[in-house]
Structure formats: structure tokens, C-alpha cells
Amino acid sequence: xxxxxxxxxxxxxxxxxxxxxxxxxxxxxxxxxxxxxxxxxxxxxxxxxxxxxxxxxxxxxxxxxxxxxxxxxxxxxxxxxxxxxxxxxxxxxxxxxxxxxxxxxxxxxxxxxxxxxxxxxxxxxxxxxxxxxxxxxxxxxxxxxxxxxxxxxxxxxxxxxxxxxxxxxxxxxxxxxxxxxxxxxxxxxxxxxxxxxxxxxxxxxxxxxxxxxxxxxxxxxxxxxxxxxxxxxxxxxxxxxxxxxxxxxxxxxxxxxxxxxxxxxxxxxxxxxxxxxxxxxxxxxxxxxxxxxxxxxxxxxxxxxxxxxxxxxxxxxxxxxx
Amino acid sequence: xxxxxxxxxxxxxxxxxxxxxxxxxxxxxxxxxxxxxxxxxxxxxxxxxxxxxxxxxxxxxxxxxxxxxxxxxxxxxxxxxxxxxxxxxxxxxxxxxxxxxxxxxxxxxxxxxxxxxxxxxxxxxxxxxxxxxxxxxxxxxxxxxxxxxxxxxxxxxxxxxxxxxxxxxxxxxxxxxxxxxxxxxxxxxxxxxxxxxxxxxxxxxxxxxxxxxxxxxxxxxxxxxxxxxxxxxxxxxxxxxxxxxxxxxxxxxxxxxxxxxxxxxxxxxxxxxxxxxxxxxxxxxxxxxxxxxxxxxxxxxxxxxxxxxxxxxxxxxxxxxx
Numbered sequence: 001x002x003x004x005x006x007x008x009x010x011x012x013x014x015x016x017x018x019x020x021x022x023x024x025x026x027x028x029x030x031x032x033x034x035x036x037x038x039x040x041x042x043x044x045x046x047x048x049x050x051x052x053x054x055x056x057x058x059x060x061x062x063x064x065x066x067x068x069x070x071x072x073x074x075x076x077x078x079x080x081x082x083x084x085x086x087x088x089x090x091x092x093x094x095x096x097x098x099x100x101x102x103x104x105x106x107x108x109x110x111x112x113x114x115x116x117x118x119x120x121x122x123x124x125x126x127x128x129x130x131x132x133x134x135x136x137x138x139x140x141x142x143x144x145x146x147x148x149x150x151x152x153x154x155x156x157x158x159x160x161x162x163x164x165x166x167x168x169x170x171x172x173x174x175x176x177x178x179x180x181x182x183x184x185x186x187x188x189x190x191x192x193x194x195x196x197x198x199x200x201x202x203x204x205x206x207x208x209x210x211x212x213x214x215x216x217x218x219x220x221x222x223x224x225x226x227x228x229x230x231x232x233x234x235x236x237x238x239x240x241x242x243x244x245x246x247x248x249x250x251x252x253x254x255x256x257x258x259x260x261x262x263x264x265x266x267x268x269x270x271x272x273x274x275x276x277x278x279x280x281x282x283x284x285x286x287x288x289x290x291x292x293x294x295x296x297x298x299x300x301x302x303x304x305x306x307x308x309x310x311x312x313x314x315x316x317x318x319x320x321x322x
Numbered sequence: 323x324x325x326x327x328x329x330x331x332x333x334x335x336x337x338x339x340x341x342x343x344x345x346x347x348x349x350x351x352x353x354x355x356x357x358x359x360x361x362x363x364x365x366x367x368x369x370x371x372x373x374x375x376x377x378x379x380x381x382x383x384x385x386x387x388x389x390x391x392x393x394x395x396x397x398x399x400x401x402x403x404x405x406x407x408x409x410x411x412x413x414x415x416x417x418x419x420x421x422x423x424x425x426x427x428x429x430x431x432x433x434x435x436x437x438x439x440x441x442x443x444x445x446x447x448x449x450x451x452x453x454x455x456x457x458x459x460x461x462x463x464x465x466x467x468x469x470x471x472x473x474x475x476x477x478x479x480x481x482x483x484x485x486x487x488x489x490x491x492x493x494x495x496x497x498x499x500x501x502x503x504x505x506x507x508x509x510x511x512x513x514x515x516x517x518x519x520x521x522x523x524x525x526x527x528x529x530x531x532x533x534x535x536x537x538x539x540x541x542x543x544x545x546x547x548x549x550x551x552x553x554x555x556x557x558x559x560x561x562x563x564x565x566x567x568x569x570x571x572x573x574x575x576x577x578x579x580x581x582x583x584x585x586x587x588x589x590x591x592x593x594x595x596x597x598x599x600x601x602x603x604x605x606x607x608x609x610x611x612x613x614x615x616x617x618x619x620x621x622x623x624x625x626x627x628x629x630x631x632x633x634x635x636x637x638x639x640x641x642x643x644x
Contacts, residue, residue: 128474142572144471144478151466151574152450153610158571161604163564174605242485249480250464250572252473282483283496288475 004316005061007052007102008308010109011035011068013083018048019304020056023312025120025297029055030304041078041090045099063103064096065310067112067303072154076106082172105310109133109303110157111148113295114141115313116306117257121296129253131295132159134262137172138180138187144251159247160184164239182239185215185261191232192218203228215261222268233268240269241276248290249282259295259302270294326638327383329374329424330630332431333357333390335405340370341626342378345634347442347619351377352626363400363412367421385425386418387632389434389625394476398428404494427632431455431625432479433470435617436463437635438628439579443618451575453617454481456584459494460502460509466573481569482506486561504561507537507583513554514540525550537583544590555590562591563598570612571604581617581624592616 005028009018012035019030031051038044052058070081076093078086096104107115114131117123123131127146133139138160142149149156160180161173168177169190181187192205192213204221205213205228221229244256262269274292281290297305327350331340334357341352353373360366374380392403398415400408418426429437436453439445445453449468455461460482464471471478482502483495490499491512503509514527514535526543527535527550543551566578584591596614603612619627 126474128478144466144473145469147467149466149573152448152576153574153607155606155610156450156466156572156574158574158604158606161571161606162568163602166564166602175602178604242488246484246568247572249483250478250569251471252475252478252480254474280485280488280497282480282500284477284480284483285475288477 003060005056005058006308006311006316007058007061007064007100008304008306008311009048009064009066010112010303010307011066011078011084012109012303013069016044016048017303018052019308020052020058020061021305021308023316025301025305027301027304031055036085039085041086041092042095044086045092045095049099058100058102061102063105063311063315064100065112065307065315066092066096066104066106067109067307067310068092068106069109071106071108073105073107073111073150074154076104078106103315105314107148107310108139108141108157109306110139111141111150112306112310113139113259113297113302114143114148114306115309116297116302117259117295118143118146119309119312120305122257122293123255123296126254128251129255129257130159130247130251131257131259133259134184135260136185138184142251142253159243162243162246164243179239179243183236183243183262188215188218188232188236188262189213191235192228195228195231195235199228201227205229215265219265219268222265230268233265234272236262237269237272238276241273241278242280244273244277244292245280245282248277248285252285252288253290255290256292257295258292259297260299263294264299266294327378327380328630328633328638329380329383329386329422330626330628330633331370331386331388332434332625332629333388333400333406334431334625335391338366338370339625340374341630342374342380342383343627343630345638347623347627349623349626353377358407361407363408363414364417366408367414367417371421380422380424383424385427385633385637386422387434387629387637388414388418388426388428389431389629389632390414390428391431393428393430395427395429395433395472396476398426400428425637427636429470429632430461430463430479431628432461433463433472434628434632435461435581435619435624436465436470436628437631438619438624439581439617440465440468441631441634442627444579444615445577445618448576450573451577451579452481452569452573453579453581455581456506457582458507460506464573464575481565484565484568486565501561501565505558505565505584510537510540510554510558510584511535513557514550517550517553517557521550523549527551537587541587541590544587552590555587556594558584559591559594560598563595563600564602566595566599566614567602567604570599570607574607574610575612577612578614579617580614581619582621585616586621588616
């Protein structure tokens with residue numbers, strides 16, 4: 001039997017990444033295009049087809065998985081994505097199937113990340129876990145009994161929009177006090193700026209504008225002993241840990257995985273988050289040793305692997321098991 | 323084909339209720355015994371057998387469902403229940419099967435209530451919903467894609483122990499600020515006493531001791547325009563609504579059902595809870611019209627029906643479908 005392959009496409013506000021992966025998670029070939037250059041999704045998909053065929057023949061490809069913001073798994077649509085150039089409802093999966101002549105499954109990027117963890121990462125032998133993707137925002141995929149939770153309307157797992165504080169920070173979703181306004185690349189920048197405003201400690205971060213400040217810069221500052229940076233991570237970890245204690249009593253997961261920029265800060269974020277999760281956790285769960293861990297996928301590979309894992313999970317049938 | 327029956331047993335700290343129900347939710351016969359009179363679960367089960375056989379012949383019974391505190395569905399055990407006389411691990415389901423010669427399924431009382439709602443109540447055509455049982459404490463059963471969520475260790479759905487306030491009220495679980503310290507029969511009593519301490523308004527509740535105060539009394543006072551009672555419900559509903567907004571973004575349910583003492587307060591609790599859920603809900607979910615509703619089961623019948631629904635869900639096979 002020839003080795004079967006899957007196409008994974010991750011649609012982002014800036015770049016869309018795509019590649020061809022095998023069942024073991026080796027990415028055979030990959031590339032990217034600029035999402036904003038395509039004013040409609042028809043021309044975007046037509047370009048994808050050309051680009052992918054140039055990368056690698058698609059004869060052995062079983063199907064196509066797509067991770068996208070505001071994706072509806074049930075309908076294969078992308079609905080009013082705030083950061084993509086396509087307004088209204090895009091019947092994306094249907095168009096991909098027409099153009100490529102292959103089956104297509106679409107889900108939101110965080111659900112794809114959760115499937116990627118199960119197919120290729122650290123959750124291969126797990127049936128109950130949560131993945132948090134902490135980038136510009138905070139996405140989440142919840143897996144229960146081996147399946148991603150979609151919910152009644154296909155929108156389950158919006159943990160970035162659980163409430164931290166009723167009168168808290170303004171969120172892009174229109175609410176206030178959402179978790180992602182504290183725990184995300186943007187969230188920790190807001191925390192740094194709050195601390196710089198509140199305290200007089202000298203900090204190397206005082207010379208950097210809000211727009212130029214990155215999680216990496218804050219991590220480097222913390223590593224050098226910068227008090228403001230260290231305190232920003234402690235605060236971020238505390239908020240995350242408190243909400244993790246809620247997530248655990250909800251679905252009783254075996255582990256929680258963190259993926260994306262903030263997770264690269266290592267102990268700066270994992271230590272306070274784990275400590276505070278346990279501090280606020282119902283004692284019944286304490287001896288279960290639920291671990292907050294970095295994802296088993298490399299950040300660079302995760303988007304394509306997450307998307308391609310949809311193929312093995314939903315389209316491959318027995319071929320996906322081998 | 324003769325009509326098949328199920329035995330339902332609900333084990334409570336004071337009373338244990340049991341009965342025989344048909345597939346439509348008619349309770350053919352029922353009774354109760356005092357849980358505390360049985361120092362071990364062997365004598366408790368032996369008495370149950372005698373009592374149930376006196377109620378009704380068990381020839382047509384398919385199986386036995388048991389709802390109990392601290393129940394482990396996977397193992398059929400009851401583990402260190404704080405309010406039952408049996409310490410350590412009781413291998414309850416195994417003993418029931420031995421004594422009755424019938425299959426037995428055991429789960430916690432709130433999961434049983436969720437199954438009862440699905441088998442007999444308002445959730446017959448739903449696959450994604452949440453049931454909150456608001457009595458002395460706050461229990462919860464979460465149903466996703468037609469199945470109760472048990473989680474990795476069998477303890478999923480402890481929503482009564484999500485965090486309202488880090489430095490909040492002390493909870494019987496050992497933590498502080500748990501939802502059930504605010505939203506439960508005990509929680510609203512605590513709120514009434516807090517309000518009586520903080521304000522000078524006259525109130526008919528000032529003449530009642532903490533021990534004698536009941537949800538019914540507070541409801542009656544609110545109906546008569548008692549300011550303290552009305553404010554206590556508003557506060558309770560606000561806390562509940564805020565946490566409901568978190569529950570919705572977790573699992574995207576079609577509806578949330580309320581069962582138990584507090585739900586009898588009607589609009590006093592449902593109106594502020596629904597309003598605050600929507601106020602704090604991620605806007606994406608607002609047009610989904612997720613309703614907080616009273617359970618479709620009568621409070622008196624719910625424990626036995628919840629327990630017996632386990633039989634139709636897990637033991638009846640095709641007989642359960644008819």
C-alpha cells in the first residue's frame with residue numbers, strides 16, 4: 001500500500017499556511033500565501049490549488065483539513081471572520097471539494113490544534129484533554145471521550161471569553177473582562193503597560209512602544225530579572241491558573257496543553273499557572289495531578305499539522321489507523 | 323411484549339428514595355428508608371431488596387439505576403461520601419447486582435438528573451444541555467452529543483465548585499468562593515444573613531434563625547415585597563447568571579435546566595439569572611437564545627426518575643427505545 005497523505009490548510013489574518021503531511025506528522029512540503037491579497041475566497045482557493053500542486057503531487061492525498069477563524073464544523077462555512085477579507089458566510093469546504101476533487105473538513109483553528117495534539121502530539125493516548133492556543137487571542141479545543149466538543153451550534157470551546165472580571169478590560173468581542181484580555185500576547189502587553197503605569201520600578205520595557213512590545217521581548221526581560229516583566233508573567237499565570245481550576249471541574253481532563261507564543265515563556269508562565277490552578281482547584285481533583293504542559297507540536301508545524309489531523313480523524317477511515 | 327420496568331434508587335444523606343418506573347416515566351410504586359440507620363451498605367442493600375419486592379414484583383425489571391453522592395460511574399463505587407454513614411470505598415453496584423440478580427449502573431445524583439431530563443423530561447430531543455440541581459449544594463450534569471460527560475477520572479461536572487470570588491465564602495469542599503456557597507439553598511440563606519447584617523431595612527426574615535430559614539420562606543417573603551428577600555434573589559441570580567455565561571462558552575448547550583428548591587422560586591431567580599447570563603455572554607452566542615428553564619421533571623419524582631433513567635440509557639438496549 002502506498003503511503004497516504006493529507007493536506008492541511010491554516011487560514012490566518014495575515015498568512016495562510018498549507019502543507020502536505022503523512023500519518024506520522026512529517027510535513028513533506030509546505031508554503032504560505034498572504035490572505036489579504038484575496039478579496040474573495042474563490043480566488044484564494046484557486047491559488048491554493050496551484051500552489052499545492054507545485055509543492056507535491058496530490059494523487060496520494062486522502063483529503064483536506066482546514067483550520068480557520070469563525071469556522072462552523074457542521075456546515076463547512078466561515079462566518080463573518082473579523083480578520084479575514086471575506087465578509088458574510090463563505091461556503092469554504094464545498095468550494096475546496098469542487099476545486100480539488102477531494103473531501104474537505106473545516107473547523108476552527110483551536111479545535112484543529114486539539115486534534116493535532118491527539119493525532120501527532122502528546123495526547124495520542126488521551127481521551128479527555130484541553131488545548132489552549134495562546135497567540136493574539138486565546139482559543140481552545142476541548143476533547144471529551146476522544147471527540148472534539150462542538151456543541152449545539154458548533155461554537156463550543158470559547159474559553160478565551162470566560163469571565164475574569166465583570167468590570168475588567170475591554171475585549172474585541174464586545175464584552176469586558178474576558179480571559180483573553182489578560183492571557184494572550186495582547187493580554188500580557190496590556191498587563192505590562194498597566195504595571196509600568198502603576199509602579200516606578202525601572203524597566204527595560206519602558207523604552208518600547210505598545211505596538212512594538214512582544215511576548216518574546218517580555219520573556220527576555222524577565223530572564224534578565226526585569227521586575228515589571230517578572231510581575232507581568234506572575235499576574236498572567238495567576239489569572240490563567242484561576243480559570244484553569246474552573247475548566248478542570250467542568251470536564252475533568254487528563255491534561256491541559258498550551259500552544260503559541262506565551263507558552264514559549266516556559267517556567268515564567270507554567271509555574272504560576274500550575275500553582276494557582278491547584279490553589280483554586282476543588283480538593284477532590286488535587287490528587288489527580290492534572291498537568292499544564294507545553295503542546296507536543298512545534299509552534300511552526302502546529303497550524304498545518306492541526307489542519308491535516310482533521311483528515312486522519314474524519315476522512316481516512318481505516319487508512320487513518322495504520 | 324410485556325411492559326418492561328426499571329428500578330431507580332436515589333441515595334441521600336437523610337432519606338434514600340426508591341421506586342419502579344416504566345419507560346414513559348410513570349412511577350408504579352415508591353418508598354423511602356432512612357439512610358443513617360444502616361451502618362454498612364450491605365445491610366442497606368439487603369433492606370432495599372426486601373422493601374422493593376414488597377412494593378412490586380421485580381420479574382419485569384430490566385435493571386437498577388442508582389444516583390448517589392461521590393459516585394464513580396466507571397467503577398460502580400461510592401467514594402468517601404461526606405454525608406453518608408459508609409466510609410471509604412463502597413463497591414455498591416457490584417453488591418446490588420449480587421443481591422438482586424440484576425444489572426446495576428451507578429452515577430452521581432446530578433448526572434442521573436441530566437439523564438432523567440433526557441429520557442423523561444424536556445431534553446428528549448436535545449443532545450447538548452446542562453442540568454443544575456440546586457438543593458443544599460449545587461450539582462451539575464453536562465450532556466454533550468447525547469452523552470453525560472464523565473471525564474478522565476469520572477468527576478466531570480462539578481460546576482458548584484467553579485470560582486466566584488478568590489477570597490469569597492468558605493465552602494464545605496475546603497475551598498473559598500465556590501459557586502454553591504452563593505447559589506444553593508444554603509447559599510441564599512448566607513446571602514440573606516449578609517444583607518440583614520449590612521442593611522437596616524425591616525424584614526420578616528429578621529425573626530427567623532439561620533437554621534430555620536428555608537428557600538421557601540425566602541420565596542414567600544419576596545412575594546410579599548420583603549426588600550431583603552427580593553435583594554437576596556437578585557444577588558443569587560446575578561452570581562448564577564455570570565457563571566452561566568462561562569458554562570455556555572464551554573460546551574455551547576441548547577438549554578440549561580434548573581432543578582431543586584431554588585428553582586421553585588420562579589421569576590425571582592430565573593429573571594435575574596437569564597438577564598445576567600446574557601449580559602456577560604460572549605456576543606457570538608446571544609442570537610442562539612440559550613434558555614435557562616425549570617426542569618421538566620417534578621421535584622418529588624426527579625430523584626427516582628433520574629436514577630431509573632440510567633437503566634433505559636445504559637442497560638435496556640433496544641427495549642429502551644420503544
